[in-house]
Amino acid sequence: MAASALVLGGLIVGPAGAARAxxxxxxxxxxxxxxxxxxxTTAAGESVAGISALAxxxxxxxxxxxxxxxEATALVWPLAGLDDVPVARPRVAGPPLRLRGPDGxxxxxxxxxxxxxxxxxxxLVVSAETGPALRVFGRDGAWRYDVPVPPRFAPAPVGRAVPNAGFEGLAATPSGRRLVAAMERPLLGEDPGSVVFLDYRIGAAGRFILARELRYRPAPGMRVAEIAAYREDRLVVLEAAYSARRGNSVVLADAQIGPAAGPGRTRVVHRRPLADLVHCPTMGARSRExxxxxxxxxxxxxxxxxRAGGYTIHLVSDDNHSKHQTTRLLTLWATLP
Structure with missing residues (x-):
């Protein structure tokens, strides 16, 4: 993005990140x-659907x-065209990267x-709710090592995690030396309004080790759907909820997680609301629900x-492989703290 103002889909963006219109x-x-x-859509014989993470x-x-x-094996899709102007043209940009386990x-x-x-x-680092697991893979999809996860984060009754509500969010800081894994919902038997993030740093052996737990309090009734790091000490948190009466609720918040170093095994995260996306313009979109x-x-x-003067935020929806839902790319422009 050049320093001069650009017109993107009716939004005027200047060098200071100012947005109008x-x-x-x-x-x-x-x-x-x-x-x-x-x-x-399909590619390489697979449905391009159920997208749960983007990096x-x-x-x-x-x-x-x-x-x-x-339908077959765990994979990662390469995408291009998300930043095309004036109109994004997201598309699969090659064969999928298929992930392999420790046994090859x-x-x-x-x-x-x-x-x-x-x-x-x-x-690549990939989180899975089954296990749960945090796994590091090479660019060829080969397994490198598992990041250690404390036992209480296993699904109940073995651990305290709500079943199917484990490591929903994952983010590496720009340096790549700090990794944050976010639970989707609070742990059973702990503070019902606080979601735990695990904060890892690179240890002496060059692998991630757990530094502390972060306590994040989303808006009431919301779950943590995703996180993304834009600075070493800052995250954007995607909070979400659904009800048949209201449809999808989607809120963005800024989370100040503090420095990687420092004392204490637990740290409370400062949350600052950024936007409730129900207030965005409809932009001519249609919904099946x-x-x-x-x-x-x-x-x-x-x-x-x-980007120059601010940040681009790309969101992609998970259609759950359902004919009633949509795989949609939504592009936002933000000025962040």
């Missing part, structure tokens, strides 16, 4: 545009999208993979990328 969602967030180009690969300049399950075999498509982070050296704003959907994937 029809795209405004909040004082700091504006909608740039959306695309349903990926919806109900920007600085090495290739492309984005990587992770489905929570597939392809991981099954029902591995319930939910979070994805790209490290500075190009390797009832929504208070048809632009909304089951957004579960997010990437935050620095």
């Amino acid at each position: 029809a795209g405004v969602c909040s004082p700091t967030v504006a909608a740039v545009g959306f695309s349903d180009a990926l919806d109900k 920007h690969d600085r090495r290739s300049g492309r984005y990587l999208a992770l489905p929570d399950h597939t 075999r392809l991981l099954p498509g029902r591995s319930d993979t939910e979070g994805l982070a790209v490290l500075a050296d190009g390797s 009832y929504q208070r704003n048809p632009l909304l959907d089951n957004y579960e994937a997010m990437a935050v990328v620095p």
